[in-house]
Amino acid sequence: MGNAKSGAMSKEILEDLKMNTKYSENELSQWYENFQKQCPSGRITPEEFEKIYERFFPDSDASTYAKHVFRSFDANDDGTLDFKEYIIALHLTSTGKTERKLEWAFSLFDVDKNGYITKSEVAEICQAIFKLIPKEEQEKLPADENTPEKRADKLWSHFNKKDNERLAEGEFVKGILDNDSALHLIQYEPQK
Numbered sequence: 001m002g003n004a005k006s007g008a009m010s011k012e013i014l015e016d017l018k019m020n021t022k023y024s025e026n027e028l029s030q031w032y033e034n035f036q037k038q039c040p041s042g043r044i045t046p047e048e049f050e051k052i053y054e055r056f057f058p059d060s061d062a063s064t065y066a067k068h069v070f071r072s073f074d075a076n077d078d079g080t081l082d083f084k085e086y087i088i089a090l091h092l093t094s095t096g097k098t099e100r101k102l103e104w105a106f107s108l109f110d111v112d113k114n115g116y117i118t119k120s121e122v123a124e125i126c127q128a129i130f131k132l133i134p135k136e137e138q139e140k141l142p143a144d145e146n147t148p149e150k151r152a153d154k155l156w157s158h159f160n161k162k163d164n165e166r167l168a169e170g171e172f173v174k175g176i177l178d179n180d181s182a183l184h185l186i187q188y189e190p191q192k
């Protein structure tokens with residue numbers, strides 16, 4: 001693993017992360033220490049990432065969703081997550097502001113990374129999100145949300161787009177910020 005450094009994290013990365021997240025220097029050093037322990041190579045592979053997700057979703061199939069999340073976090077497209085990508089990811093999904101979070105959700109749905117979401121990309125991610133929902137919860141969903149196809153239709157209609165049109169990031173973010181009735185369709189939070 002060529003430039004994976006052991007020991008302390010570089011000043012450059014530390015400054016960058018302090019600026020781009022709300023974590024303090026102390027917290028970042030702590031995270032870094034843990035990261036190094038759990039991941040001595042300094043890189044998280046897609047397989048390791050899937051295992052982390054499986055632990056969070058023991059009653060459902062998280063592997064497809066984890067693959068998509070991994071893709072959206074792998075900012076430099078090298079097939080692994082380094083410490084910086086990992087921390088930004090953690091920040092976005094746990095404490096990020098709504099608008100940043102929605103920008104991330106957009107990148108999750110933009111499967112081919114071309115800057116637009118199509119209806120088939122929405123269908124693909126809705127499929128992955130649906131698999132996160134445990135069976136007994138799936139059965140209790142409202143009639144217009146109880147299959148991945150219905151959820152994709154409902155989410156797509158939220159943005160008033162024709163089936164062959166596409167959705168830009170700004171339209172996506174504004175569409176949810178202005179009316180969050182579709183927010184639950186772009187994510188799944190496990191019930192405690």
Ligand SMILES: [Ca+2]
Binds near residue numbers: 074077080082085
């Ligand atoms: Ca990467």
Ligand SMILES: [Ca+2]
Binds near residue numbers: 110
């Ligand atoms: Ca796309």
